[in-house]
Amino acid sequence: MTKEKLKENKNNKYTILLPTYNERENLPIIIWLIVKYMDESNFDYEIIIIDDGSPDGTLEIAKKLQSLYGEQKILLRPREKKLGLGTAYIHGIKHATGNFIVIMDADLSHHPKFIPEFIKKQKTGDYDIVTGSRYIGDGGVYGWDFKRKLVSRGANFLTQTLLRPGVSDLTGSFRLYKKDVLETLIQSCVSKGYVFQMEMCIRARQHNFSIAEVPISFVDRVYGESKLGGSEIFQFAKALLYLFATT
Template identity: 25%
Template sequence: MSQKLSIIIPAYNEENTIKFILDKIKKVELIENVTKEIVIVDDCSSDNSLAVFNEYKVANSDLDIVILTHSTNKGKGAALHSGISKATGDILVVQDADLEYDPKEYNVLLNPILEGHADVVYGSRFMGGKPHRILFFWHSIGNKFLTFLSNMFTNLNLTDMETCYKMFRTEIIKSVHLQEKRFGFEPEVTAKIAKIKGIRIYEVGISYYGRTFEDGKKISWKDGFRAIYCIFKYAIK
């Protein structure tokens, strides 16, 4: 019996890009006959995102699409909590609604899990020879600093803790009690899975097509300080 991949998409005001990312997901042929479940969580978008999601679902009835909605804007982490709780796949991956990450690379992340080596796989923007858009120097320094700080407390040797592309065996991520509502999800989930006895965490190189703030990028320096707080908070819990 083939396994299923649940693709969790937290979305807030992404009407301009969501069709493109869903088309990319649709075109991906997963290895070993793995099937796809797409779980979109609309975090109370103020634009036309929800209508676009519903139109896409109707127009693509061959896809297994689940649409969840929040009545108030709660944040990326909260959207992920909702999506994870409803996922029915054997394996789960986080996918942003923008175009920074390429769904064609799901197979790169899937491989260590399907071969029985990994329980969790992170896609690193800072390893391997794949293309990366050149953007903000201080953002890259900030990401590397947060990864370094996280590694100090988790005793992992990750190169990209803040990456969007995190893939889990679903039973593992469902067993983790997650609290962070915004971008603190990344350090929190990393700290908590690192504490699971016998957990097998792998990292693979991925490409990165970063956005500018003009393109709609939402994370800010305030989220960086929150990430530092979360690293300390969940290290001692």
């Protein structure tokens, strides 16, 4: 890597937000992978773990990881109880020192190897947002049964038809944001749960923020149970109608 490239990498800092709830098995692996790929690329970064009162001991594991990797690299910003994905990002960004924010799941469904690709893509056009897409190029979903794939595709198709956001994968949650852009979008959004990701893209369109996409492979969680249930699907449908009526 050239001196110019090293200098460019050091001029930017990337804060990776990891909301967790019952992820004690997955957390050590995802942290190891993030450190591996970020260190290999010589990026300046920090990881903020936002645990929502996990009863399985996730926070205790996080503390051990902080001891292993150092307090400068691993920051712990826990909350007392489960308060929703959107508010977890709001909480995490308050403590972020990076000028770019990466949001991703901690359950190994998002592979950290794509983060350097997000960063590379962002630099090509100084994009405000880079989002991972399961529905372009060689992107895809692995480990889902037919029913879940059908629900995901159906929700995405319905959203595309009603809202026309210009993004192929609205319900994904693996993204890179400029920090000030993310702060603006968070202030604009009213959703707090899983619908938060979808609304972020719609609000980005309203603010004329530039968005690029990178194909990603989404792999169903290895350990633990999915948090997606009937209540989240109902929230999605309700929010979709709200956004259709107000945007």
